[in-house]
Amino acid sequence: MQGAYYYGDKTFKIGECRPTAPGDDEVRLDVAFCGVCGTDVHIYHGVMDKRIGPPQIIGHEASAVVSEIGSAVENVKVGDRVSIRPLRFGAQHPFDKGNPHIGKHLQFIGIDSPGAFQQSWTVPGYTCHHLPETLSLELGALIEPLAVACHDVRRGRVRSGERVLVMGGGPIGVLIAFVLREKGASVMVSEVNEARLQMLKKWNFETVNPITENLVDRVSAFTKGAMVDAVFEVSGSAAAAKSMTDLLCARGRIIMVAIHGNGPQPIDLFKFFWSELELIGARLYEEEDYEEAIALADAGNIPLQELITSIRSLSEIQGVFEEIDDNPDGLKYLINCQE
């Protein structure tokens, strides 16, 4: 059995990984496909080494086939095709208020413990969600990011007929745009990369390049002067944080999906007061988001296949991460963990 170990300093090495027998509540999986997340690229850049503790196997956007189950596992059986919700819930803390997915003791599988870039992976049984027979294992590896999008849209309370701006047209931004369309919203996507803009146009999204165009004017024209009901901030850029409060109608909502990790940003609190705006944080997903994502993927209205830039074998993982660094046009790279 093989696994891709991250060694720090932008380096993966393929090595042996010994299959781990599942505990009573665990399952052992033959990983099928695992997508490369923006977080994995951050890890590759070395900024999370302290949390990761290299050498370590990362990866958390996985589909798999169940190969062995613990004695207490009841939700899946050997041979089931599943998508994995990579959250290990720790002891409840009073802070959590019944929200374990953002709990104090949450551990993220693939960051805080070994991930899916390996042939055999052992995880808690409750992390497994069944994939319908009609959904491929390739698309099963897109359930995790699609569940993020479902969660973000749910947190944003978007209703049919609303007009929405998504800031940032990377994989998550694109998936949010598609989920919003499924909800009946009219969607504009703000993105600076020309290749991504072309893809978004091909999918019939309204687009705007905030560097070459006046964002406020474009949003105003898109909404006939009303401005948008919701802004999804997915870009993580300081410019987006600065402008997001200028783009909303009365009681407009900003959904904060991006990780603004470089310290506090200047935010115009007066606008929140004046027009009763809302800023809503959204992180990860809950069980129902996975179920919704699987149903949406299976329904087939979202062209998920077109989001896949490339599918490569586990042995090629080093080259894949190097290519992602060199190819800002790409969207989603999948690793075939059995090849």
Added chain:
Amino acid sequence: MQGAYYYGDKTFKIGECRPTAPGDDEVRLDVAFCGVCGTDVHIYHGVMDKRIGPPQIIGHEASAVVSEIGSAVENVKVGDRVSIRPLRFGAQHPFDKGNPHIGKHLQFIGIDSPGAFQQSWTVPGYTCHHLPETLSLELGALIEPLAVACHDVRRGRVRSGERVLVMGGGPIGVLIAFVLREKGASVMVSEVNEARLQMLKKWNFETVNPITENLVDRVSAFTKGAMVDAVFEVSGSAAAAKSMTDLLCARGRIIMVAIHGNGPQPIDLFKFFWSELELIGARLYEEEDYEEAIALADAGNIPLQELITSIRSLSEIQGVFEEIDDNPDGLKYLINCQE
């Protein structure tokens, strides 16, 4: 008939005001009492002269008796005792999305048009809310700020059993604290003024002085480590804006009541993402907030009488504003507009 004209440069002058016959949809009121709002003090300081256009009569926290009604007015009759919701709704704008109280064309009566610091005042009939016989006209002048508090608490979706921090123990902060208590919340108030802290303690609120105490530690102790479910930011201070994101549990809500008018403030957006926090703007009030405020005032559980620092005659208005400037311990000054 007399009125108090604001002339700019911290100056009021008592002058004649001619009663204005009501239009078809209007009522003429004999103003009973009108409270002095923080906004009136801002106006007195000259910072809103451009919007006010002195000389002008200001004042908007009024109780009154109806003295004359227009031909189309049906909701009140001559002799009715009322509290006034001082909002003139302009034409709807697409931006408003059915929220006229924060609409593009909203005009605030007492700022954008003549206010209540006069004996006779003519306003749209729909602005009048009946006061029960059991509620005095003095307390009727507190309905406007109490409706602000009701609106803020409603926007904050506070539920019974929640623990809440109110930042700022001025009149609005105190009223929010009392409304929160009526909803079944446990309330801590953060305030720097020692006299106000003593009043808050007398009313059995948990208190904290964020200058002499560690706010995070006190909130943690108050909530047994969980941190609060909601923070009402009523202080308008940069220090409060900086610390507010450190005080909440998972999915905690910040209700932005204060006017942060000095430009953007540094806000830690990462915390919104990480713990799914929410920032919710709250401004003014809607019809139902007035009805709730009147019901709460009439129920008598909130010691509104104790919030009244002083009641003075219209002719004393100049001295009242000077005293407010010199007395940071005071809460609510009322002007008796018939004396």
